[in-house]
Structures are given as structure tokens and as C-alpha cells.
Amino acid sequence: MNSRRDFLQKVSLGIGVTALSGLPASANNSPEPFVRPEKQLRVALMGLGSYATRVAEAMQSCKLATLAGVVSGTPSKINTWKQKYNIPDKNTYNYQTISEIKNNPDIDIVYVTTPNSLHHKHVLQIAAAGKHVLCEKPVADNAKQAREMIAACEKAGVKFFIGYRMHFEPHTRELIRMREAGELGKIMHVNNYMGFKSGDPNQWRLKKALAGGGAMMDVGIYALNGARYATGEEPIWVTAQESKTDPVKFKEVDETITFQLGFPSGVIANCGTTYNFNNFERLYVIGDKGFAELSPAFGYGPIKGRTHLGPMNQPVVTHQTLQMDGIADIILNNKPDPNVTGHEGLKDMIVVDAVYESIRKGGQKVFINKV
Numbered sequence: 001m002n003s004r005r006d007f008l009q010k011v012s013l014g015i016g017v018t019a020l021s022g023l024p025a026s027a028n029n030s031p032e033p034f035v036r037p038e039k040q041l042r043v044a045l046m047g048l049g050s051y052a053t054r055v056a057e058a059m060q061s062c063k064l065a066t067l068a069g070v071v072s073g074t075p076s077k078i079n080t081w082k083q084k085y086n087i088p089d090k091n092t093y094n095y096q097t098i099s100e101i102k103n104n105p106d107i108d109i110v111y112v113t114t115p116n117s118l119h120h121k122h123v124l125q126i127a128a129a130g131k132h133v134l135c136e137k138p139v140a141d142n143a144k145q146a147r148e149m150i151a152a153c154e155k156a157g158v159k160f161f162i163g164y165r166m167h168f169e170p171h172t173r174e175l176i177r178m179r180e181a182g183e184l185g186k187i188m189h190v191n192n193y194m195g196f197k198s199g200d201p202n203q204w205r206l207k208k209a210l211a212g213g214g215a216m217m218d219v220g221i222y223a224l225n226g227a228r229y230a231t232g233e234e235p236i237w238v239t240a241q242e243s244k245t246d247p248v249k250f251k252e253v254d255e256t257i258t259f260q261l262g263f264p265s266g267v268i269a270n271c272g273t274t275y276n277f278n279n280f281e282r283l284y285v286i287g288d289k290g291f292a293e294l295s296p297a298f299g300y301g302p303i304k305g306r307t308h309l310g311p312m313n314q315p316v317v318t319h320q321t322l323q324m325d326g327i328a329d330i331i332l333n334n335k336p337d338p339n340v341t342g343h344e345g346l347k348d349m350i351v352v353d354a355v356y357e358s359i360r361k362g363g364q365k366v367f368i369n370k371v
Contacts, residue, residue: 041328044069044107047114048077058320064328102129115210120145127152136163139345141212146346160342167338168322170314171305175292185289192223194298195274214253220273222298227269230285235261240358
């Protein structure tokens with residue numbers, strides 16, 4: 001437990017939260033010169049959509065990770081990224097040539113940011129090429145696929161991480177620290193939800209073949225994962241209900257899901273997710289000694305928090321910058337990870353499978369099989 005807490009402090013302090021958040025790095029308000037260390041994690045982004053763009057921009061402030069390559073099925077995107085980020089031709093690939101990345105010593109890890117239902121295929125390809133893998137959440141369409149991905153990475157001897165950026169975010173880390181330190185006392189109840197109003201009806205997120213599911217798969221993962229790190233326990237049962245007010249737009253995927261998680265201690269977490277309205281983002285954990293609340297809790301920020309002791313005063317940071325430097329620190333310096341491996345992704349997918357099973361069974365309680 002202490003090693004994990006030490007790691008979290010290392011991420012926030014040792015690799016420069018002050019520099020990343022735009023706060024002064026010294027008492028005289030003169031920031032220290034930005035110098036990249038010689039030892040860096042060289043990253044290729046696979047799938048050059050809007051989220052990859054966000055990651056690439058955030059990585060410009062990284063100290064331990066650097067953007068070294070790209071993978072895309074669109075030649076025009078590759079050309080644009082080559083020019084913008086000074087990426088050499090030899091570090092660019094398409095989906096047909098991706099296996100050749102195994103012969104490229106200039107790339108250490110590939111960050112898979114393709115649509116959800118392509119994660120399984122692409123992670124298997126990267127593992128077979130002998131590169132470390134960082135996969136955006138959700139890890140896969142279901143727990144079966146997640147297990148296959150973990151097995152493939154273990155067989156290839158590569159590390160496998162999931163893009164759980166909140167595990168590197170300062171307010172979230174402080175909530176976890178308070179719970180681990182006993183400052184909240186015995187956890188009594190958790191209330192979590194995350195959602196937004198989905199726009200373009202033709203986007204890939206509303207197509208089951210690419211998304212795997214709807215709101216539950218995409219942003220319900222935040223509420224689920226948050227309930228797990230707010231309690232420090234694994235759920236043993238689920239009940240879930242789905243509501244659909246727009247059966248045309250959400251013909252293929254779920255629109256709004258509420259679900260309840262039962263934990264071994266007796267705690268119940270009430271959770272929700274949606275694709276059909278905004279202002280739906282909160283993590284609230286109550287203990288017998290106090291409480292902690294994050295609201296907003298899961299978006300790109302700024303995250304805001306308060307506890308029974310008053311407002312949280314954690315720095316406002318770019319999540320993806322801390323995430324990429326954190327992953328680099330784990331790999332380059334053999335540091336413990338804050339629960340962002342493929343196994344963490346699998347634990348969430350086991351619960352997601354149970355959520356959908358409960359919905360199919362009319363909201364019946366579904367007991368969760370162990371990992």
C-alpha cells in the first residue's frame with residue numbers, strides 16, 4: 001500500500017505537476033528551463049481521431065514520454081501529423097503495415113485510440129509485434145476479449161496498460177489517499193454518475209459494431225471504476241436498468257443506464273450513465289468519519305473537489321500529460337502502477353458484462369464471477 005502511495009506522490013511531485021499545471025516552478029516565479037531527459041518513452045499513436053489529437057497536444061509538455069510515431073488508415077492524416085509533430089517517414093504505419101513496427105527500435109509503446117470494438121484486434125497486433133501497449137478505455141467489448149488481450153501481452157512479454165487517466169489526476173489521487181489512510185472512516189455509501197448529450201447521430205459511438213455498446217461502455221466505465229476506487233473493494237453483485245427516450249438515435253446502443261453495485265462490506269454504490277443529457281458528472285463517497293465529493297469528477301477538467309475538511313486544493317493539470325509521463329515512469333524506472341494495467345480493465349469488463357446481463361434479465365440481481 002505504501003509503495004502505491006509513494007508512486008502517486010512521485011507522479012505529482014517528481015515529474016513536475018507545477019510545470020504541467022502552469023504554476024510557477026520557483027519562488028521568484030521564473031520557471032526552470034524545460035529540458036527533456038535522455039531516457040524517454042517513445043510513443044506511437046494508433047488511430048488519429050480527436051482523442052489522439054488531445055493526447056498528442058498534451059504530450060508536448062511531457063518530460064518522460066515523447067511522440068515518436070503514428071498509425072492511421074488515412075494517408076492525409078499521416079501527412080498532417082508528420083509535418084506538425086516532426087515524425088519521420090520510417091515511424092509512420094497504416095493498418096496493413098502495422099506488423100512491421102516490430103523492426104523499429106525507435107518506438108517503445110503504441111497507444112491504441114481506435115474505436116472500442118477495434119481494441120481487441122489492434123492490441124493483439126501490437127503485442128505480436130513485441131511492443132508495449134497502452135489501450136484507451138474500455139479495454140474491449142467484453143471480459144472474454146480482455147482476457148485474450150492480457151494473455152497475448154503476457155505471452156509476448158510486453159506490458160499492457162489501459163488509459164485510466166483519472167488514476168493520475170490529483171483530486172482523484174487525494175480521494176484515494178484519504179480512503180486508504182482511513183480519513184473517511186468506514187465507507188458507508190457511494191453515489192457516482194457520468195454522462196453527456198451525444199451529438200452527431202452518425203458518429204461511431206452510436207454504432208454497435210464499432211462501439212460495442214453505448215453510454216455504459218464509453219462513460220459508464222468512469223462511474224464503475226470510480227465506485228471501485230472509492231471503496232477499495234470489488235463488487236459481488238449488480239442490478240441494472242436501461243431507459244431509452246430516443247429509440248431511433250439509440251437504436252443500436254444503450255442511451256441511459258442506472259446500476260447498483262453491491263460490495264463485500266455491505267456498501268451499495270448507486271451509479272448512472274447516459275448519452276442523452278448533460279450536467280451528469282459526480283463522485284460522492286460517504287464514510288462514518290467524513291465524505292469526499294468530486295464534481296466535475298471524470299471529464300477533462302478542471303476537476304473540483306470538497307471534503308468534510310473543506311475544499312480540495314489539488315493542482316489543475318492536463319490529465320493526459322500526467323498519464324503519459326506516469327506510464328513512462330512505470331516502464332522506464334520500473335515503478336509500481338496505480339491500477340492501470342490490463343487486469344484493471346478486465347475487472348471493469350467483468351462488471352460491465354454483469355450490468356448488461358442484469359438488463360437482459362429485467363433488472364434481476366446478477367452475482368459477479370471472480371476474475
